[in-house]
Amino acid sequence: MANTQPAKYTVQLGPTVTPQFAGELAAYAKHSGVSASTIARECMEDGVVKVRRRIEREHGPVPEKLLAYFVAEAEERGNRQVSRRRAYDERTRSTGGEGGATAAA
Numbered sequence: 074m075a076n077t078q079p080a081k082y083t084v085q086l087g088p089t090v091t092p093q094f095a096g097e098l099a100a101y102a103k104h105s106g107v108s109a110s111t112i113a114r115e116c117m118e119d120g121v122v123k124v125r126r127r128i129e130r131e132h133g134p135v136p137e138k139l140l141a142y143f144v145a146e147a148e149e150r151g152n153r154q155v156s157r158r159r160a161y162d163e164r165t166r167s168t169g170g171e172g173g174a175t176a177a178a
Contacts (some may be wrong), residue, residue, distance in 0.1 A: 082114070083151025 089092065090098075098116070102109040 080151070080155040082110075083155050085154065086117075086148045 098109050098112045101110045105112070125135075
């Protein structure tokens with residue numbers, strides 16, 4: 074059955090971090106019973122407030138057009154990723170195999 078829920082987390086970021094930071098995130102996730110992605114998102118969402126204040130203090134507010142451009146670009150990337158994933162899921166469900174291959178003859 075197809076997933077009918079609208080996708081919320083569609084854009085994957087791939088920053089590298091120190092082993093200390095990665096370990097901390099993993100420990101917080103395990104300790105609180107959530108995924109490391111949930112903890113990482115929380116860190117980024119809370120941290121962007123601090124970064125925004127510093128950037129605005131040092132460089133002024135980010136121009137709305139610049140922000141809108143990058144948000145739209147990220148939304149497009151995320152939508153493409155969701156479409157690819159849903160198409161893959163549909164292929165594997167309809168064929169019973171990995172990537173659309175049948176188990177065969």
